[in-house]
Amino acid sequence: xxxxxxxxxxxxxxxxxxxxxxxxxxxxxxxxxxxxxxxxxxxxxxxxxxxxxxxxxxxxxxxxxxxxxxxxxxxxxxxxxxxxxxxxxxxxxxxxxxxxxxxxxxxxxxxxxxxx
Numbered sequence: 001x002x003x004x005x006x007x008x009x010x011x012x013x014x015x016x017x018x019x020x021x022x023x024x025x026x027x028x029x030x031x032x033x034x035x036x037x038x039x040x041x042x043x044x045x046x047x048x049x050x051x052x053x054x055x056x057x058x059x060x061x062x063x064x065x066x067x068x069x070x071x072x073x074x075x076x077x078x079x080x081x082x083x084x085x086x087x088x089x090x091x092x093x094x095x096x097x098x099x100x101x102x103x104x105x106x107x108x109x110x111x112x113x114x115x116x
Contacts, residue, residue: 001098019067
């Protein structure tokens with residue numbers, strides 16, 4: 001999805017409270033060339049929408065990861081996880097552009113707190 005950079009810090013905090021992690025593609029740990037991947041994703045999304053998303057030309061491409069509270073072992077994510085994310089994103093409709101679909105990137109592992 002594409003996020004207005006002015007919204008990104010607040011959106012990140014809002015989603016974090018729901019155990020959803022925002023990963024700017026540019027700095028995501030699974031990207032060997034984050035800046036290039038971010039450019040390619042942004043360009044693809046803009047071109048795909050033939051002008052409808054042009055206001056997002058300088059927005060930040062991000063991925064959202066679902067934290068442990070959303071997972072049940074190796075089972076697929078429940079529908080409620082996606083619905084919760086989409087509800088938040090709908091609340092910021094002027095500042096985000098996204099597709100409602102299932103799928104995405106491989107799981108991004110988080111550092112574990114060794115004191116836990």
